[in-house]
Amino acid sequence: EIVAAIEAALADGPLKGRHVIVTSGPTHEPIDPVRYIANRSSGAQGTALARALVALGADVTFITGPADVPPPAGVNLVRVQTARQMKEAVEAALPADAAVFAAAVADWRVASESASKIKKDGKGSLPVLEFAENPDILAGVSRMKQGRPALVVGFAAETDDVIAHATAKRARKGCDWIVANDVSPETGIMGGSENAVTLIREDGAESWPRMGKDQVANRLAQEIAEALS
């Protein structure tokens, strides 16, 4: 960690002096004091990307949900639990030259969060959870009228029809790039050490071969440095 921090401070790479926001990990959306809705994001890809950006000299604000992997060294670290907290942290971290939203943010939260533990009523009736849509952090930042980062990158975790879904997501959100991947359980990507991504830009989709998440991170960080140069 100390070595990484020193390296980061000394780094004189292409992103020196650039501020990049990276979100990572899952969000946890509470149901009651003991239960919550989670997702299988480990935070591995976002963490690797933040590390790669630091190595290129960037000043990285790393906003992470409760991830399985430890956060990288040399970043401004902000820990959050819920989507709403993540949105607040992103807003507090702006302005930035680039923002990369690698976190798997819950689309919905439980609107009917209970202050005490929901109990079985003994009659076999089941709880009813009412949902509310979470703020769309990616779309919100992509559509900023003033102070929008020059480069806004979203991630799309899909289980089917990956490129079509991700291309539509890029248009819908108004972001510059989408990094799409297939998180079907049989790929072993969610929670695993490898990733197979397709980078979707205005001019089309570029599928990268399956490689380590560190390698994906290095390549993506290089692309970001080129885009900001």
Next chain:
Amino acid sequence: EIVAAIEAALADGPLKGRHVIVTSGPTHEPIDPVRYIANRSSGAQGTALARALVALGADVTFITGPADVPPPAGVNLVRVQTARQMKEAVEAALPADAAVFAAAVADWRVASESASKIKKDGKGSLPVLEFAENPDILAGVSRMKQGRPALVVGFAAETDDVIAHATAKRARKGCDWIVANDVSPETGIMGGSENAVTLIREDGAESWPRMGKDQVANRLAQEIAEALS
């Protein structure tokens, strides 16, 4: 780990030759391939208890959901994700002299689990989750007509009116003891290193002072050894 395993094999304590089932940790109930419902059980108390039972010479089958803490050494380890898998693992581990259900088993699973990732429909409509009641492992084992363990112990994680709720739970489930604790967020017990428990038996409730989860485990293991002697 090796030392613990050797100690366990050599242990000639009061539980030598006794088979004890311990369940521990949360269960994860899938919503779709990437989302699931979880709870804040770290598995710390169940893991400490299993370790204490091994130290007293017991042959421990340790059935754990996806816990934060690593499993103890010297046990027969069975890893599960869902409540239904946990029930199957308990049934496969029987017969036993005692069964201690320290896991925070989800009361409900999502009946409408989706084979592909649930997506926003673009019209702002919200997903509807249908729930189904999970099998009640504690009640099922407590009410076995044949081959019931001599001692069946349940745990009750409550956020209010702890002793009343836990005493009612003991009667309702048909178990011998309930280890009750207050998991209100302000206690810091769920996910923390300390516990303040009340042991509820047929003859009443005994509140123990707040102490480390290891100390709670040692004292509970001693009580179990006495009950089986």
